[in-house]
Amino acid sequence: MSIQVWITDKSFQNGVATVPVLQNIQLDIEEGEFVTIIGPSGCGKSTLLKIIAGLDEDYKGTVKFNDQETERGFIFQEHRLFPWFTVEENIALNLPLKDRQIRQKIDELVDIVRLKGFEKAYPKELSGGMAQRVAIARALLREPKVLLLDEPFSALDAFTRKHLQDVLFEIWKSKQITMILVTHDLDEAVYLGTKLVIMNAKPGRISKTIPVHLPFPRQRAHASFQEMRQKVLEEFEKNEASLFIKS
Amino acid sequence: MNKTTIVANPPLKRRAWSKIPFQKVEARKWISPLLIPLVILIIWQLFGQFGEVSKTVLPTPFDIATATYKLILSGELVMHLKISTIRALSGFLIGAAAGLIAGIAVGFSTRTEEVLDPTLQMLRTIPHLAVAPLFILWLGFGEASKVLLIAKGAFFPIYVNTFLGIRGVDAKLFDVARIFHFNTWQKIKLLIFPSALPNVLLGIRLSLGAAWLSLVVAELMGSTEGIGYMMMDARQFSNTDIVFVGIILFALGGKVTDSFVRLLEKWLLRWQDTYKGTM
Numbered sequence: 001m002s003i004q005v006w007i008t009d010k011s012f013q014n015g016v017a018t019v020p021v022l023q024n025i026q027l028d029i030e031e032g033e034f035v036t037i038i039g040p041s042g043c044g045k046s047t048l049l050k051i052i053a054g055l056d057e058d059y060k061g062t063v064k065f066n067d068q069e070t071e072r073g074f075i076f077q078e079h080r081l082f083p084w085f086t087v088e089e090n091i092a093l094n095l096p097l098k099d100r101q102i103r104q105k106i107d108e109l110v111d112i113v114r115l116k117g118f119e120k121a122y123p124k125e126l127s128g129g130m131a132q133r134v135a136i137a138r139a140l141l142r143e144p145k146v147l148l149l150d151e152p153f154s155a156l157d158a159f160t161r162k163h164l165q166d167v168l169f170e171i172w173k174s175k176q177i178t179m180i181l182v183t184h185d186l187d188e189a190v191y192l193g194t195k196l197v198i199m200n201a202k203p204g205r206i207s208k209t210i211p212v213h214l215p216f217p218r219q220r221a222h223a224s225f226q227e228m229r230q231k232v233l234e235e236f237e238k239n240e241a242s243l244f245i246k247s
Numbered sequence: 248m249n250k251t252t253i254v255a256n257p258p259l260k261r262r263a264w265s266k267i268p269f270q271k272v273e274a275r276k277w278i279s280p281l282l283i284p285l286v287i288l289i290i291w292q293l294f295g296q297f298g299e300v301s302k303t304v305l306p307t308p309f310d311i312a313t314a315t316y317k318l319i320l321s322g323e324l325v326m327h328l329k330i331s332t333i334r335a336l337s338g339f340l341i342g343a344a345a346g347l348i349a350g351i352a353v354g355f356s357t358r359t360e361e362v363l364d365p366t367l368q369m370l371r372t373i374p375h376l377a378v379a380p381l382f383i384l385w386l387g388f389g390e391a392s393k394v395l396l397i398a399k400g401a402f403f404p405i406y407v408n409t410f411l412g413i414r415g416v417d418a419k420l421f422d423v424a425r426i427f428h429f430n431t432w433q434k435i436k437l438l439i440f441p442s443a444l445p446n447v448l449l450g451i452r453l454s455l456g457a458a459w460l461s462l463v464v465a466e467l468m469g470s471t472e473g474i475g476y477m478m479m480d481a482r483q484f485s486n487t488d489i490v491f492v493g494i495i496l497f498a499l500g501g502k503v504t505d506s507f508v509r510l511l512e513k514w515l516l517r518w519q520d521t522y523k524g525t526m
Contacts, residue, residue: 076423078419080422093423094427094428122517122520142427
């Protein structure tokens with residue numbers, strides 16, 4: 001499983017004006033990679049992710065999967081659970097909850113995202129972090145080969161975010177899913193990524209791709225981590241976009 | 248074990264009642280809505296008994312109760328109530344079903360909306376009293392004209408609200424449906440229908456109310472049985488107490504059906520996260 005993204009042009013129509021969002025994006029993703037895409041707001045990173053997911057088909061270029069039937073999972077910035085369904089119904093959605101195999105898989109996933117005891121709860125009874133974990137379980141049930149994540153932890157508090165980053169890391173390690181994570185959190189990008197894609201705004205393009213060879217699990221306080229972080233930051237400063245990054 | 252422990256919030260309690268023991272809360276819940284009617288009844292009774300008001304103008308609550316009792320004994324009340332209920336219910340079912348179907352059809356397709364909605368909106372504003380004579384002219388004084396009038400009343404609230412509900416589905420959830428390859432039926436069953444349900448139920452409530460109102464118009468226009476007829480008949484003989492019995496029956500009937508739908512709402516919409524009124 002590998003993905004070849006080649007987008008020559010993607011623009012939005014703003015009244016009569018055409019605003020370019022993405023230009024000349026070329027990105028190759030290998031199986032099992034954890035790609036983190038980072039860039040200032042408005043650089044089109046979310047749009048890029050939606051194009052890869054197949055949610056946006058209005059662009060010039062191609063997105064090639066070597067297997068066209070590749071199952072893609074998507075985690076949105078907000079949990080996007082169906083408020084009228086319980087946790088387990090939300091995970092199952094259009095798959096039969098009564099099917100024994102699916103039931104068993106859901107129970108496993110509920111265990112993995114640590115939501116035991118909340119199977120029958122409604123989304124309104126969950127905290128933001130719990131809801132996002134349900135969304136992760138929902139995506140994993142379909143056994144995606146690629147999981148696309150659009151700033152999935154940005155609305156959460158620092159502790160919950162760190163916890164969910166570890167949950168995600170465990171899933172990536174154990175299930176060998178290719179991950180593409182869009183974020184504006186520099187630490188998150190360096191903490192999880194095996195390949196870091198730095199994007200530039202106006203119009204959105206890739207300014208640099210940096211492979212990260214640090215061993216897992218990574219230590220944020222470690223000198224090599226800080227060194228990598230510095231390297232990415234320098235790249236941003238070169239782009240005169242450092243203003244957008246909170247560190 | 249969990250690195251961070253996250254606990255779900257317990258459901259909100261009504262804070263205003265929190266200082267009162269449980270049984271008293273239950274009692275207050277029943278007494279509160281009865282308070283104003285009770286006070287009015289007492290003043291009314293005293294006013295009628297000691298004031299110089301003719302019984303044909305304003306019978307006392309006691310007179311009305313006596314009249315009710317007599318009507319029950321003679322079997323008239325049950326007979327009239329039965330025929331009125333059948334009329335209201337059949338008119339409601341026909342109107343609500345048509346309204347639901349039209350609302351769904353218009354909600355799902357902009358093309359149907361363009362063709363159908365303007366006409367329906369025009370018809371919606373025509374008052375009952377304007378079309379009732381036409382219905383009678385076409386269908387006679389029988390049941391058909393009455394049921395049709397009630398159906399007309401019940402049609403529009405559910406039509407408008409079903410349409411609104413379907414168009415109010417969160418577009419963001421359609422992205423989810425797309426990612427997980429929902430087919431058309433799954434989109435309807437898992438996403439559109441549950442999302443539109445609060446509006447549909449509101450439409451049903453309003454339609455039931457409209458059905459009762461239309462029933463009164465239909466029966467007052469001309470009939471030989473039913474609560475409306477009973478009232479017309481009593482008015483001609485100046486039996487004002489029986490007129491009041493009719494009014495009370497309509498009020499009670501409306502309230503009972505409304506409570507039933509609200510109970511249904513409470514059960515079907517238990518997932519809703521809305522303000523429950525704590526001030």
